[in-house]
Amino acid sequence: MIDSILATAAQIVAGSTVRWAGCAPSEEQRIYIANHSSHLDFIVLWSYLPPWLRRRTRPVAARDYWARDVIRRYLAARVFNAVLIDRAASPGTPAGQLGRQAVDQMIEALGDQHSLILFPEGTRGSGDEVAPFRSGLFHLCRAKPQVAVVPVYLENLNRILPKGHLLPVPILSRITFGTPLRLQPDETKDAFLQRARESVRALKAAA
Amino acid sequence: MILLHDVALQRLFGGLVVLLIVATVAGRLIARRARDERALTTVRNLNARINAWWVMCVIFAISVVIGPIGAVVLFALISFLALREFITLIPTRPADHRALLWSFFLITPLQYLLVGIHWYGLFSILIPVYAFLFLALRIAMSGDTTHFLERVSAIQWALMICVYSLSYAPALLGLGIRGHGTPGPTLLLFLVIVVQGSDVLQYIFGKLFGRRKIAPHVSPNKTIEGFVGGVAAATLLGALLWWATPFAIWQAGLQALIIALTGFVGGLVMSAIKRDRGVKDFGTIIAGHGGILDRVDSLTFAAPIFFHVTRFFYGG
Numbered sequence: 001m002i003d004s005i006l007a008t009a010a011q012i013v014a015g016s017t018v019r020w021a022g023c024a025p026s027e028e029q030r031i032y033i034a035n036h037s038s039h040l041d042f043i044v045l046w047s048y049l050p051p052w053l054r055r056r057t058r059p060v061a062a063r064d065y066w067a068r069d070v071i072r073r074y075l076a077a078r079v080f081n082a083v084l085i086d087r088a089a090s091p092g093t094p095a096g097q098l099g100r101q102a103v104d105q106m107i108e109a110l111g112d113q114h115s116l117i118l119f120p121e122g123t124r125g126s127g128d129e130v131a132p133f134r135s136g137l138f139h140l141c142r143a144k145p146q147v148a149v150v151p152v153y154l155e156n157l158n159r160i161l162p163k164g165h166l167l168p169v170p171i172l173s174r175i176t177f178g179t180p181l182r183l184q185p186d187e188t189k190d191a192f193l194q195r196a197r198e199s200v201r202a203l204k205a206a207a
Numbered sequence: 208m209i210l211l212h213d214v215a216l217q218r219l220f221g222g223l224v225v226l227l228i229v230a231t232v233a234g235r236l237i238a239r240r241a242r243d244e245r246a247l248t249t250v251r252n253l254n255a256r257i258n259a260w261w262v263m264c265v266i267f268a269i270s271v272v273i274g275p276i277g278a279v280v281l282f283a284l285i286s287f288l289a290l291r292e293f294i295t296l297i298p299t300r301p302a303d304h305r306a307l308l309w310s311f312f313l314i315t316p317l318q319y320l321l322v323g324i325h326w327y328g329l330f331s332i333l334i335p336v337y338a339f340l341f342l343a344l345r346i347a348m349s350g351d352t353t354h355f356l357e358r359v360s361a362i363q364w365a366l367m368i369c370v371y372s373l374s375y376a377p378a379l380l381g382l383g384i385r386g387h388g389t390p391g392p393t394l395l396l397f398l399v400i401v402v403q404g405s406d407v408l409q410y411i412f413g414k415l416f417g418r419r420k421i422a423p424h425v426s427p428n429k430t431i432e433g434f435v436g437g438v439a440a441a442t443l444l445g446a447l448l449w450w451a452t453p454f455a456i457w458q459a460g461l462q463a464l465i466i467a468l469t470g471f472v473g474g475l476v477m478s479a480i481k482r483d484r485g486v487k488d489f490g491t492i493i494a495g496h497g498g499i500l501d502r503v504d505s506l507t508f509a510a511p512i513f514f515h516v517t518r519f520f521y522g523g
Contacts, residue, residue, distance in 0.1 A: 172295040
Protein backbone atom coordinates (compact mmCIF):
# COMPACT_ATOMS: atom_id res chain seq x y z
CA MET A 1 0.00 0.00 0.00
CA ILE A 2 2.59 2.54 1.13
CA ASP A 3 5.00 1.29 -1.50
CA SER A 4 2.56 1.84 -4.39
CA ILE A 5 1.65 5.33 -3.12
CA LEU A 6 5.32 6.18 -2.81
CA ALA A 7 6.09 4.74 -6.24
CA THR A 8 3.27 6.75 -7.83
CA ALA A 9 4.47 9.92 -6.09
CA ALA A 10 8.03 9.33 -7.30
CA GLN A 11 6.73 8.78 -10.84
CA ILE A 12 4.74 12.03 -10.76
CA VAL A 13 7.76 14.00 -9.56
CA ALA A 14 10.20 12.44 -12.01
CA GLY A 15 7.93 12.12 -15.08
CA SER A 16 10.32 9.62 -16.61
CA THR A 17 10.34 8.19 -20.07
CA VAL A 18 11.49 4.60 -19.52
CA ARG A 19 13.31 2.63 -22.21
CA TRP A 20 14.23 -1.01 -21.78
CA ALA A 21 16.73 -0.73 -24.63
CA GLY A 22 19.02 -3.70 -23.94
CA CYS A 23 16.80 -6.12 -22.03
CA ALA A 24 13.24 -6.64 -20.76
CA PRO A 25 11.99 -6.69 -17.15
CA SER A 26 12.66 -10.20 -15.90
CA GLU A 27 12.59 -12.36 -12.77
CA GLU A 28 16.20 -13.44 -13.29
CA GLN A 29 18.59 -12.20 -10.61
CA ARG A 30 20.21 -8.95 -11.59
CA ILE A 31 22.34 -6.14 -10.27
CA TYR A 32 21.09 -2.83 -11.69
CA ILE A 33 24.01 -0.40 -11.74
CA ALA A 34 23.25 3.26 -12.33
CA ASN A 35 24.90 6.67 -12.32
CA HIS A 36 24.31 8.62 -9.11
CA SER A 37 23.60 12.36 -9.03
CA SER A 38 20.58 12.91 -6.77
CA HIS A 39 18.90 11.66 -3.62
CA LEU A 40 15.98 10.76 -5.88
CA ASP A 41 17.97 8.22 -7.88
CA PHE A 42 17.14 4.95 -6.19
CA ILE A 43 13.53 5.79 -5.33
CA VAL A 44 12.81 6.80 -8.91
CA LEU A 45 14.61 3.83 -10.45
CA TRP A 46 12.80 1.52 -8.01
CA SER A 47 9.42 3.18 -8.70
CA TYR A 48 9.66 2.59 -12.45
CA LEU A 49 10.24 -1.14 -12.10
CA PRO A 50 7.03 -3.14 -12.62
CA PRO A 51 5.43 -3.82 -9.17
CA TRP A 52 6.18 -7.55 -9.22
CA LEU A 53 9.81 -6.75 -9.94
CA ARG A 54 9.93 -3.95 -7.37
CA ARG A 55 9.14 -6.41 -4.57
CA ARG A 56 12.16 -8.56 -5.30
CA THR A 57 14.62 -5.74 -6.03
CA ARG A 58 16.56 -4.32 -3.09
CA PRO A 59 18.35 -0.96 -3.25
CA VAL A 60 21.81 -0.73 -1.73
CA ALA A 61 22.00 2.53 0.21
CA ALA A 62 24.22 4.35 2.70
CA ARG A 63 23.43 3.69 6.33
CA ASP A 64 24.59 7.18 7.39
CA TYR A 65 21.80 8.72 5.27
CA TRP A 66 18.97 6.23 5.63
CA ALA A 67 19.30 5.54 9.35
CA ARG A 68 19.24 9.20 10.31
CA ASP A 69 15.61 9.44 11.48
CA VAL A 70 12.56 7.27 12.22
CA ILE A 71 10.80 7.89 8.88
CA ARG A 72 13.83 7.07 6.78
CA ARG A 73 14.61 4.00 8.91
CA TYR A 74 11.03 2.81 8.46
CA LEU A 75 11.03 3.40 4.70
CA ALA A 76 14.40 1.71 4.24
CA ALA A 77 13.45 -1.35 6.27
CA ARG A 78 9.76 -1.86 5.48
CA VAL A 79 9.08 -0.27 2.09
CA PHE A 80 12.28 -0.50 0.06
CA ASN A 81 13.69 -3.52 1.88
CA ALA A 82 16.99 -1.68 1.45
CA VAL A 83 20.44 -3.08 2.11
CA LEU A 84 22.07 -0.46 4.34
CA ILE A 85 25.83 -0.43 4.22
CA ASP A 86 28.45 1.56 6.14
CA ARG A 87 30.53 3.73 3.90
CA ALA A 88 32.22 6.07 6.36
CA ALA A 89 34.95 4.28 8.31
CA SER A 90 34.18 4.43 11.98
CA PRO A 91 37.28 4.89 14.17
CA GLY A 92 39.29 1.70 14.42
CA THR A 93 37.82 -0.01 11.35
CA PRO A 94 40.20 -0.36 8.43
CA ALA A 95 38.68 0.66 5.10
CA GLY A 96 39.35 -2.74 3.55
CA GLN A 97 37.41 -4.54 6.23
CA LEU A 98 34.50 -2.14 5.74
CA GLY A 99 34.45 -2.94 2.01
CA ARG A 100 34.49 -6.68 2.68
CA GLN A 101 31.62 -6.27 5.12
CA ALA A 102 29.59 -4.39 2.52
CA VAL A 103 30.24 -7.04 -0.13
CA ASP A 104 29.25 -9.81 2.30
CA GLN A 105 26.04 -7.92 3.09
CA MET A 106 25.20 -7.60 -0.61
CA ILE A 107 25.90 -11.27 -1.30
CA GLU A 108 23.60 -12.20 1.56
CA ALA A 109 20.94 -9.75 0.37
CA LEU A 110 20.94 -11.22 -3.14
CA GLY A 111 20.14 -14.64 -1.70
CA ASP A 112 18.77 -16.85 -4.43
CA GLN A 113 15.88 -14.70 -5.68
CA HIS A 114 16.56 -11.01 -5.04
CA SER A 115 18.03 -8.38 -7.34
CA LEU A 116 19.96 -5.28 -6.27
CA ILE A 117 20.06 -1.61 -7.23
CA LEU A 118 23.61 -0.38 -6.82
CA PHE A 119 25.37 2.93 -7.43
CA PRO A 120 28.96 1.84 -7.98
CA GLU A 121 30.30 5.43 -7.97
CA GLY A 122 29.72 5.23 -4.22
CA THR A 123 28.59 8.82 -3.89
CA ARG A 124 26.59 11.44 -5.76
CA GLY A 125 28.36 13.18 -8.63
CA SER A 126 27.61 16.43 -10.43
CA GLY A 127 25.56 14.69 -13.10
CA ASP A 128 27.90 15.65 -15.93
CA GLU A 129 30.30 12.74 -15.70
CA VAL A 130 30.15 9.18 -14.37
CA ALA A 131 32.90 8.77 -11.73
CA PRO A 132 35.14 5.65 -11.67
CA PHE A 133 33.43 2.64 -10.06
CA ARG A 134 34.36 1.31 -6.62
CA SER A 135 35.74 -2.21 -6.47
CA GLY A 136 32.81 -3.64 -4.47
CA LEU A 137 30.95 -4.39 -7.70
CA PHE A 138 33.83 -6.57 -8.89
CA HIS A 139 34.04 -8.58 -5.66
CA LEU A 140 30.27 -9.01 -5.65
CA CYS A 141 30.30 -10.31 -9.22
CA ARG A 142 33.20 -12.66 -8.49
CA ALA A 143 31.19 -14.21 -5.69
CA LYS A 144 28.00 -14.31 -7.80
CA PRO A 145 29.18 -14.71 -11.41
CA GLN A 146 25.80 -16.04 -12.60
CA VAL A 147 24.02 -12.78 -11.72
CA ALA A 148 23.61 -10.38 -14.68
CA VAL A 149 24.75 -6.78 -14.34
CA VAL A 150 22.29 -4.39 -16.01
CA PRO A 151 23.59 -0.89 -16.75
CA VAL A 152 21.06 1.91 -16.21
CA TYR A 153 21.39 5.58 -17.09
CA LEU A 154 19.36 8.11 -15.11
CA GLU A 155 19.05 11.45 -16.85
CA ASN A 156 17.93 14.82 -15.39
CA LEU A 157 17.31 13.60 -11.83
CA ASN A 158 20.10 15.91 -10.66
CA ARG A 159 18.17 18.78 -12.25
CA ILE A 160 14.96 17.78 -10.45
CA LEU A 161 16.68 17.67 -7.07
CA PRO A 162 20.28 18.94 -7.09
CA LYS A 163 22.63 18.43 -4.17
CA GLY A 164 21.75 20.58 -1.19
CA HIS A 165 18.09 21.26 -2.05
CA LEU A 166 14.93 19.97 -0.39
CA LEU A 167 12.15 20.73 -2.88
CA PRO A 168 12.04 19.09 -6.32
CA VAL A 169 11.41 21.00 -9.55
CA PRO A 170 9.17 18.93 -11.88
CA ILE A 171 11.55 18.56 -14.81
CA LEU A 172 11.02 15.47 -17.00
CA SER A 173 13.60 12.71 -16.68
CA ARG A 174 14.64 9.64 -18.60
CA ILE A 175 15.63 6.10 -17.57
CA THR A 176 17.45 3.84 -20.01
CA PHE A 177 18.14 0.15 -19.31
CA GLY A 178 21.08 -1.25 -21.28
CA THR A 179 22.32 -4.68 -22.32
CA PRO A 180 23.22 -7.02 -19.40
CA LEU A 181 26.88 -7.90 -18.92
CA ARG A 182 28.63 -10.57 -16.87
CA LEU A 183 32.09 -10.89 -15.34
CA GLN A 184 34.30 -12.94 -17.69
CA PRO A 185 36.30 -15.78 -16.04
CA ASP A 186 39.72 -14.23 -16.74
CA GLU A 187 38.73 -10.56 -16.54
CA THR A 188 40.80 -8.33 -14.23
CA LYS A 189 39.25 -6.01 -11.70
CA ASP A 190 40.21 -2.82 -13.50
CA ALA A 191 39.08 -4.10 -16.90
CA PHE A 192 35.70 -5.20 -15.54
CA LEU A 193 35.03 -2.00 -13.63
CA GLN A 194 36.03 0.04 -16.67
CA ARG A 195 33.75 -2.05 -18.92
CA ALA A 196 30.83 -1.69 -16.50
CA ARG A 197 31.33 2.08 -16.29
CA GLU A 198 31.52 2.39 -20.07
CA SER A 199 28.27 0.43 -20.43
CA VAL A 200 26.51 3.02 -18.23
CA ARG A 201 28.12 5.99 -19.99
CA ALA A 202 27.25 4.60 -23.42
CA LEU A 203 23.55 4.85 -22.53
CA LYS A 204 23.95 8.57 -22.02
CA ALA A 205 25.18 9.04 -25.57
CA ALA A 206 22.41 6.77 -26.89
CA ALA A 207 19.66 8.56 -24.96
CA MET B 208 -24.19 24.80 -15.68
CA ILE B 209 -23.58 27.26 -18.44
CA LEU B 210 -23.95 24.65 -21.18
CA LEU B 211 -27.65 24.20 -20.37
CA HIS B 212 -28.50 27.84 -21.06
CA ASP B 213 -26.15 28.83 -23.83
CA VAL B 214 -27.68 27.68 -27.13
CA ALA B 215 -24.71 28.88 -29.23
CA LEU B 216 -22.34 26.88 -27.03
CA GLN B 217 -24.52 23.76 -27.35
CA ARG B 218 -24.50 24.06 -31.13
CA LEU B 219 -20.72 24.56 -31.24
CA PHE B 220 -20.18 21.44 -29.14
CA GLY B 221 -22.77 19.53 -31.14
CA GLY B 222 -20.97 20.45 -34.36
CA LEU B 223 -17.64 19.40 -32.87
CA VAL B 224 -18.98 15.98 -31.88
CA VAL B 225 -20.49 15.43 -35.35
CA LEU B 226 -17.15 16.41 -36.91
CA LEU B 227 -15.27 13.97 -34.69
CA ILE B 228 -17.71 11.15 -35.50
CA VAL B 229 -17.22 11.80 -39.22
CA ALA B 230 -13.43 11.89 -38.75
CA THR B 231 -13.47 8.65 -36.74
CA VAL B 232 -15.58 6.78 -39.31
CA ALA B 233 -13.46 8.14 -42.16
CA GLY B 234 -10.28 7.14 -40.32
CA ARG B 235 -11.53 3.55 -39.86
CA LEU B 236 -12.55 3.32 -43.54
CA ILE B 237 -9.19 4.62 -44.76
CA ALA B 238 -7.38 2.22 -42.42
CA ARG B 239 -9.21 -0.71 -44.05
CA ARG B 240 -8.16 0.42 -47.52
CA ALA B 241 -4.52 1.17 -46.70
CA ARG B 242 -2.26 -1.36 -48.41
CA ASP B 243 1.45 -0.56 -48.14
CA GLU B 244 3.43 0.09 -44.95
CA ARG B 245 3.89 3.83 -45.50
CA ALA B 246 0.18 4.52 -45.99
CA LEU B 247 -0.57 2.41 -42.93
CA THR B 248 1.82 4.45 -40.78
CA THR B 249 0.20 7.71 -41.90
CA VAL B 250 -3.28 6.35 -41.21
CA ARG B 251 -2.28 5.02 -37.78
CA ASN B 252 -0.87 8.44 -36.95
CA LEU B 253 -4.06 10.09 -38.15
CA ASN B 254 -6.27 7.76 -36.09
CA ALA B 255 -4.13 8.25 -32.99
CA ARG B 256 -4.62 11.99 -33.44
CA ILE B 257 -8.39 11.59 -33.81
CA ASN B 258 -8.55 9.45 -30.65
CA ALA B 259 -6.58 12.01 -28.69
CA TRP B 260 -8.97 14.62 -30.08
CA TRP B 261 -11.92 12.80 -28.53
CA VAL B 262 -10.21 12.81 -25.15
CA MET B 263 -9.32 16.51 -25.42
CA CYS B 264 -12.84 17.40 -26.54
CA VAL B 265 -14.38 15.55 -23.57
CA ILE B 266 -11.98 17.17 -21.08
CA PHE B 267 -12.69 20.57 -22.62
CA ALA B 268 -16.46 20.03 -22.50
CA ILE B 269 -16.33 18.96 -18.85
CA SER B 270 -14.28 22.00 -17.88
CA VAL B 271 -16.69 24.35 -19.68
CA VAL B 272 -19.70 22.65 -18.09
CA ILE B 273 -18.19 23.06 -14.62
CA GLY B 274 -18.04 26.78 -15.32
CA PRO B 275 -15.28 29.40 -15.61
CA ILE B 276 -13.29 27.77 -12.78
CA GLY B 277 -13.10 24.54 -14.78
CA ALA B 278 -11.51 26.20 -17.81
CA VAL B 279 -9.10 28.25 -15.69
CA VAL B 280 -7.94 25.14 -13.79
CA LEU B 281 -7.67 23.16 -17.04
CA PHE B 282 -5.45 25.78 -18.68
CA ALA B 283 -3.42 26.19 -15.48
CA LEU B 284 -2.71 22.46 -15.66
CA ILE B 285 -1.84 22.67 -19.36
CA SER B 286 0.52 25.57 -18.62
CA PHE B 287 2.19 23.67 -15.80
CA LEU B 288 2.79 20.60 -17.97
CA ALA B 289 3.91 22.72 -20.93
CA LEU B 290 6.34 24.63 -18.70
CA ARG B 291 7.64 21.29 -17.48
CA GLU B 292 8.37 20.18 -21.03
CA PHE B 293 9.93 23.52 -21.96
CA ILE B 294 12.21 23.75 -18.92
CA THR B 295 13.32 20.14 -19.50
CA LEU B 296 14.69 21.15 -22.89
CA ILE B 297 16.62 24.26 -21.82
CA PRO B 298 20.08 23.97 -20.27
CA THR B 299 19.51 25.07 -16.67
CA ARG B 300 22.19 24.92 -13.98
CA PRO B 301 21.88 23.83 -10.32
CA ALA B 302 22.01 27.53 -9.31
CA ASP B 303 18.70 28.10 -11.15
CA HIS B 304 16.88 25.71 -8.83
CA ARG B 305 15.23 28.37 -6.66
CA ALA B 306 14.20 30.48 -9.65
CA LEU B 307 12.58 27.38 -11.15
CA LEU B 308 10.74 26.58 -7.93
CA TRP B 309 9.30 30.11 -7.93
CA SER B 310 8.29 29.77 -11.60
CA PHE B 311 6.47 26.47 -11.16
CA PHE B 312 4.89 26.84 -7.76
CA LEU B 313 4.25 30.55 -7.29
CA ILE B 314 4.26 32.52 -10.56
CA THR B 315 2.23 29.99 -12.56
CA PRO B 316 -0.59 29.53 -9.99
CA LEU B 317 -0.63 33.27 -9.27
CA GLN B 318 -1.04 34.13 -12.96
CA TYR B 319 -4.06 31.82 -13.19
CA LEU B 320 -5.48 33.10 -9.93
CA LEU B 321 -5.40 36.64 -11.35
CA VAL B 322 -6.96 35.40 -14.60
CA GLY B 323 -9.62 33.58 -12.56
CA ILE B 324 -10.64 36.75 -10.68
CA HIS B 325 -10.49 38.77 -13.94
CA TRP B 326 -7.87 41.19 -12.61
CA TYR B 327 -6.77 42.37 -16.06
CA GLY B 328 -4.58 45.19 -14.72
CA LEU B 329 -2.32 42.74 -12.91
CA PHE B 330 -2.45 39.48 -14.90
CA SER B 331 -1.40 41.36 -18.03
CA ILE B 332 1.83 42.56 -16.40
CA LEU B 333 2.64 39.98 -13.71
CA ILE B 334 5.04 37.95 -15.88
CA PRO B 335 6.34 40.57 -18.37
CA VAL B 336 7.12 43.06 -15.58
CA TYR B 337 7.38 41.51 -12.12
CA ALA B 338 8.45 37.93 -12.90
CA PHE B 339 10.76 39.23 -15.63
CA LEU B 340 12.74 41.38 -13.22
CA PHE B 341 12.46 39.01 -10.26
CA LEU B 342 13.91 36.02 -12.13
CA ALA B 343 16.96 38.05 -13.16
CA LEU B 344 17.41 39.15 -9.55
CA ARG B 345 16.97 35.63 -8.15
CA ILE B 346 19.48 34.07 -10.53
CA ALA B 347 21.98 36.90 -9.94
CA MET B 348 21.65 36.24 -6.21
CA SER B 349 22.58 32.59 -6.72
CA GLY B 350 26.12 33.73 -7.46
CA ASP B 351 26.64 31.55 -10.56
CA THR B 352 27.21 33.87 -13.55
CA THR B 353 28.06 31.24 -16.16
CA HIS B 354 25.86 31.89 -19.24
CA PHE B 355 23.84 34.25 -17.05
CA LEU B 356 21.92 36.00 -19.81
CA GLU B 357 21.11 32.75 -21.65
CA ARG B 358 19.81 31.11 -18.47
CA VAL B 359 17.69 34.07 -17.39
CA SER B 360 16.27 34.61 -20.89
CA ALA B 361 15.40 30.96 -21.40
CA ILE B 362 13.44 30.78 -18.15
CA GLN B 363 11.71 34.10 -18.88
CA TRP B 364 10.84 32.80 -22.34
CA ALA B 365 9.47 29.58 -20.89
CA LEU B 366 7.15 31.52 -18.59
CA MET B 367 6.07 33.96 -21.31
CA ILE B 368 5.17 31.21 -23.77
CA CYS B 369 3.88 28.42 -21.55
CA VAL B 370 2.13 30.46 -18.85
CA TYR B 371 1.56 34.10 -19.84
CA SER B 372 0.53 33.58 -23.46
CA LEU B 373 -1.57 30.49 -22.80
CA SER B 374 -3.40 32.16 -19.91
CA TYR B 375 -4.96 34.56 -22.42
CA ALA B 376 -7.20 31.70 -23.58
CA PRO B 377 -9.14 31.38 -20.28
CA ALA B 378 -8.76 35.17 -19.82
CA LEU B 379 -11.34 35.45 -22.62
CA LEU B 380 -13.90 34.26 -20.05
CA GLY B 381 -13.66 37.61 -18.27
CA LEU B 382 -13.59 39.80 -21.36
CA GLY B 383 -16.55 42.17 -21.63
CA ILE B 384 -17.81 42.86 -25.15
CA ARG B 385 -19.78 46.04 -25.98
CA GLY B 386 -23.46 45.14 -26.23
CA HIS B 387 -22.87 41.41 -25.55
CA GLY B 388 -21.99 41.16 -21.86
CA THR B 389 -19.25 38.57 -21.32
CA PRO B 390 -19.68 35.88 -24.01
CA GLY B 391 -16.49 34.23 -22.72
CA PRO B 392 -17.13 30.48 -23.25
CA THR B 393 -18.15 30.99 -26.89
CA LEU B 394 -15.11 33.20 -27.56
CA LEU B 395 -12.85 30.58 -26.01
CA LEU B 396 -14.46 27.77 -27.99
CA PHE B 397 -14.26 29.88 -31.18
CA LEU B 398 -10.53 30.41 -30.60
CA VAL B 399 -9.82 26.75 -29.83
CA ILE B 400 -11.90 25.41 -32.74
CA VAL B 401 -10.30 27.76 -35.26
CA VAL B 402 -6.74 27.34 -34.05
CA GLN B 403 -6.87 23.55 -33.75
CA GLY B 404 -9.02 23.29 -36.88
CA SER B 405 -6.40 25.31 -38.72
CA ASP B 406 -3.68 22.87 -37.54
CA VAL B 407 -5.68 19.87 -38.73
CA LEU B 408 -6.66 21.52 -42.03
CA GLN B 409 -3.05 22.52 -42.75
CA TYR B 410 -2.02 18.93 -42.03
CA ILE B 411 -4.70 17.53 -44.37
CA PHE B 412 -4.05 20.05 -47.19
CA GLY B 413 -0.33 19.41 -46.80
CA LYS B 414 -0.81 15.61 -47.08
CA LEU B 415 -3.12 15.97 -50.09
CA PHE B 416 -1.50 18.73 -52.12
CA GLY B 417 1.82 19.50 -50.42
CA ARG B 418 4.65 20.07 -52.94
CA ARG B 419 6.83 23.06 -52.08
CA LYS B 420 8.28 23.37 -48.58
CA ILE B 421 7.57 26.66 -46.88
CA ALA B 422 10.37 26.57 -44.27
CA PRO B 423 12.60 23.58 -45.10
CA HIS B 424 15.19 24.36 -42.41
CA VAL B 425 12.75 24.92 -39.57
CA SER B 426 9.78 22.65 -40.20
CA PRO B 427 10.32 20.32 -43.16
CA ASN B 428 6.75 18.97 -43.05
CA LYS B 429 5.09 22.36 -43.64
CA THR B 430 4.31 23.17 -47.25
CA ILE B 431 3.04 26.28 -49.05
CA GLU B 432 0.01 24.31 -50.27
CA GLY B 433 -0.78 23.12 -46.74
CA PHE B 434 -0.37 26.64 -45.35
CA VAL B 435 -2.52 28.40 -47.97
CA GLY B 436 -5.22 25.72 -48.08
CA GLY B 437 -5.33 25.28 -44.30
CA VAL B 438 -5.44 28.99 -43.49
CA ALA B 439 -8.10 29.66 -46.17
CA ALA B 440 -10.24 26.76 -44.93
CA ALA B 441 -9.84 27.83 -41.29
CA THR B 442 -10.87 31.38 -42.24
CA LEU B 443 -13.96 29.98 -43.91
CA LEU B 444 -14.64 27.77 -40.87
CA GLY B 445 -14.41 30.82 -38.59
CA ALA B 446 -16.67 32.91 -40.80
CA LEU B 447 -19.27 30.12 -40.79
CA LEU B 448 -19.24 30.16 -36.98
CA TRP B 449 -20.13 33.86 -36.86
CA TRP B 450 -23.60 33.15 -35.42
CA ALA B 451 -22.04 31.91 -32.18
CA THR B 452 -19.86 35.01 -31.72
CA PRO B 453 -20.42 38.73 -31.16
CA PHE B 454 -18.89 39.31 -34.62
CA ALA B 455 -20.46 39.97 -38.04
CA ILE B 456 -19.72 37.29 -40.62
CA TRP B 457 -16.83 39.19 -42.27
CA GLN B 458 -15.43 40.10 -38.85
CA ALA B 459 -15.53 36.46 -37.73
CA GLY B 460 -13.69 35.51 -40.92
CA LEU B 461 -11.05 38.19 -40.35
CA GLN B 462 -10.61 37.10 -36.73
CA ALA B 463 -10.24 33.48 -37.88
CA LEU B 464 -7.64 34.59 -40.46
CA ILE B 465 -5.63 36.34 -37.73
CA ILE B 466 -5.95 33.28 -35.48
CA ALA B 467 -4.83 30.91 -38.25
CA LEU B 468 -1.86 33.10 -39.23
CA THR B 469 -0.62 33.68 -35.68
CA GLY B 470 -1.19 30.00 -34.94
CA PHE B 471 0.96 29.07 -37.92
CA VAL B 472 3.73 31.39 -36.71
CA GLY B 473 3.49 29.87 -33.22
CA GLY B 474 3.99 26.37 -34.63
CA LEU B 475 6.92 27.58 -36.70
CA VAL B 476 8.67 29.28 -33.76
CA MET B 477 8.21 26.26 -31.52
CA SER B 478 9.62 24.05 -34.28
CA ALA B 479 12.69 26.29 -34.39
CA ILE B 480 13.18 25.73 -30.65
CA LYS B 481 12.76 21.96 -30.97
CA ARG B 482 15.18 21.86 -33.91
CA ASP B 483 17.76 23.85 -31.96
CA ARG B 484 17.45 21.46 -28.99
CA GLY B 485 17.64 18.43 -31.29
CA VAL B 486 14.26 16.86 -30.49
CA LYS B 487 11.22 16.00 -32.57
CA ASP B 488 8.58 16.51 -29.89
CA PHE B 489 8.50 18.37 -26.58
CA GLY B 490 7.23 15.28 -24.76
CA THR B 491 5.48 11.92 -24.95
CA ILE B 492 2.43 12.54 -22.79
CA ILE B 493 -0.28 12.19 -25.49
CA ALA B 494 -0.13 9.13 -27.76
CA GLY B 495 -0.01 10.28 -31.39
CA HIS B 496 0.49 13.93 -30.43
CA GLY B 497 3.85 14.09 -28.65
CA GLY B 498 3.87 16.48 -25.71
CA ILE B 499 1.34 18.99 -24.42
CA LEU B 500 3.39 21.83 -25.86
CA ASP B 501 3.30 20.21 -29.31
CA ARG B 502 -0.51 20.46 -29.15
CA VAL B 503 -0.79 24.02 -27.91
CA ASP B 504 2.15 25.58 -29.76
CA SER B 505 -0.13 27.52 -32.14
CA LEU B 506 -2.39 28.57 -29.25
CA THR B 507 0.54 30.25 -27.48
CA PHE B 508 0.73 32.82 -30.28
CA ALA B 509 -2.93 32.96 -31.26
CA ALA B 510 -4.46 33.41 -27.77
CA PRO B 511 -2.82 36.70 -26.70
CA ILE B 512 -3.28 38.29 -30.14
CA PHE B 513 -6.93 37.20 -30.40
CA PHE B 514 -7.56 38.50 -26.87
CA HIS B 515 -6.02 41.90 -27.49
CA VAL B 516 -7.49 42.40 -30.97
CA THR B 517 -10.93 41.53 -29.61
CA ARG B 518 -10.45 43.73 -26.57
CA PHE B 519 -9.23 46.67 -28.68
CA PHE B 520 -12.07 46.60 -31.21
CA TYR B 521 -15.00 45.17 -29.23
CA GLY B 522 -14.09 45.59 -25.55
CA GLY B 523 -16.64 47.30 -23.38
